Amino acid sequence: MWKWIxxxxxxxxxxxxxxxxxxxxxxxxxxxxxxxxxxALVVSPADYQQGDGYRIIYIHVPSAxxxxxxxxxxxxxxxxxxxxxxxxxxxxxxxxxxxxxxFTIIALATGAIWGKxxxxxxxxxxxxxxxxxxxxxxxxxxxxxxxxxxxxxTAAKASSILAIVGLVNLPIIHYSVKWWNTLHQGxxxxxxxxxDPDMGIALGxxxxxxxxxxxxxxTIKAKTEVLTREQNSRWVKDLVTGERS
Amino acid sequence: MTKRQNRMALVAMLVLGISLAGxxxxxxxxxxxxxFFTPTDVVEGRAPIGKSFRMGGLVESDSVVRDGMxxxxxxxxxxNSMQVDYVGILPDLFxxxxxxxxxxxxxxxxxxxxxxxxKHDENYMPPEVADALEKAKQSK
Amino acid sequence: xxxVEYFSFLPYGKYAFYVWSAYGIAFITVATLFxxxxxxxxxxxxxxxxxxSRQDD
Numbered sequence: 380m381w382k383w384i385x386x387x388x389x390x391x392x393x394x395x396x397x398x399x400x401x402x403x404x405x406x407x408x409x410x411x412x413x414x415x416x417x418x419a420l421v422v423s424p425a426d427y428q429q430g431d432g433y434r435i436i437y438i439h440v441p442s443a444x445x446x447x448x449x450x451x452x453x454x455x456x457x458x459x460x461x462x463x464x465x466x467x468x469x470x471x472x473x474x475x476x477x478x479x480x481x482f483t484i485i486a487l488a489t490g491a492i493w494g495k496x497x498x499x500x501x502x503x504x505x506x507x508x509x510x511x512x513x514x515x516x517x518x519x520x521x522x523x524x525x526x527x528x529x530x531x532x533t534a535a536k537a538s539s540i541l542a543i544v545g546l547v548n549l550p551i552i553h554y555s556v557k558w559w560n561t562l563h564q565g566x567x568x569x570x571x572x573x574x575d576p577d578m579g580i581a582l583g584x585x586x587x588x589x590x591x592x593x594x595x596x597x598t599i600k601a602k603t604e605v606l607t608r609e610q611n612s613r614w615v616k617d618l619v620t621g622e623r624s
Numbered sequence: 625m626t627k628r629q630n631r632m633a634l635v636a637m638l639v640l641g642i643s644l645a646g647x648x649x650x651x652x653x654x655x656x657x658x659x660f661f662t663p664t665d666v667v668e669g670r671a672p673i674g675k676s677f678r679m680g681g682l683v684e685s686d687s688v689v690r691d692g693m694x695x696x697x698x699x700x701x702x703x704n705s706m707q708v709d710y711v712g713i714l715p716d717l718f719x720x721x722x723x724x725x726x727x728x729x730x731x732x733x734x735x736x737x738x739x740x741x742x743k744h745d746e747n748y749m750p751p752e753v754a755d756a757l758e759k760a761k762q763s764k
Numbered sequence: 765x766x767x768v769e770y771f772s773f774l775p776y777g778k779y780a781f782y783v784w785s786a787y788g789i790a791f792i793t794v795a796t797l798f799x800x801x802x803x804x805x806x807x808x809x810x811x812x813x814x815x816x817s818r819q820d821d
Binding site: 424425426427428429432433436458461462463464496497498499500503504505506540543544546547551555558559560561562564565566567570572573574575578 | 628631632635638639642643645646650657658659660661662680713714715716717725739740741742743744745746747748749750751753754755757
């Protein structure tokens, strides 16, 4: 088992695995994306209170969940890199950061756009919105710290520690609507908040679409990162010069 | 201890330390993290009376009185309630029975609001389902 | 006429502006992620290629 992991974690095998996996994420992402959008925008019925305005939920909730999940993946991969010195875990952590930051931006922006007509305001400083904004700052801090070092190993160590420290924010975001009075409503997912089956299907598909999107982007971006890190090894040189001819 | 176990212990201590620090920080700032107070908080004197603050609750049924842009209604958390006066535009979701959060201050037992925001709940359903649920509730 | 009213001819009427701009922002962000990932990869290949050819000389 340990041997197998070590083999998978060798840069060359990891690069080949990424190349193989990308289409398996990318194609379902496109197909399910089309189905999900159709279900979200056409099939699912209007809400009794918010009319068609609630349809923002189908991107807001998946992107918000993924903004937290990706952070968790990033911190855990960073931790694995710290403890077991697996370089490919460092790669996964590093390339996850901009994707997670983008998910956070989508969650914040769609939330603001949803808040304006329903709540009557774009933004409030309640516990849920503020902690999600802090998540964005954590991603940005991670990325700039990672870029601040010339040596990728040192960069990975420093930024992984930051990512692990920032983990404390995840339960705060999740439980903020329960622990404190917030303007943001409580949990819809997991409490049967979507009373119509088509609403549930639409949200489920859209969530899957975001997971596939993350997976596809990681496999694409990780390859670039591996090439840069391993540029002095023979197989990278063969691969790169081979692609030219 | 091997080097790897050493690093593992360091990471574990880091996680533990940060969680503890986070826990105590949240405990200390707990009150500041409340976005609004309830009418019960106001009645029992936990709200910063005299200053501007936010009060949240449900709009009581049959309590909304409109006079042009002027609105007055009763805000309740089912245990206590309080009259709210407001002049201005109300959000789309404002209606009787709706959760709202009002910003303003207390003047002689009336909450004078400068802003009213709607707080919607976590349930989404088509109108037919909402009607059916409402009927089921009434027949109970 | 406000911008919200201006876009109310689209599906979802008075919410059209909000719904479509939310989906639009999400689409643009995701598209940017893919475009940047691709261009980064291409740029890396070009940089490495020129580095290797300098070494060979």
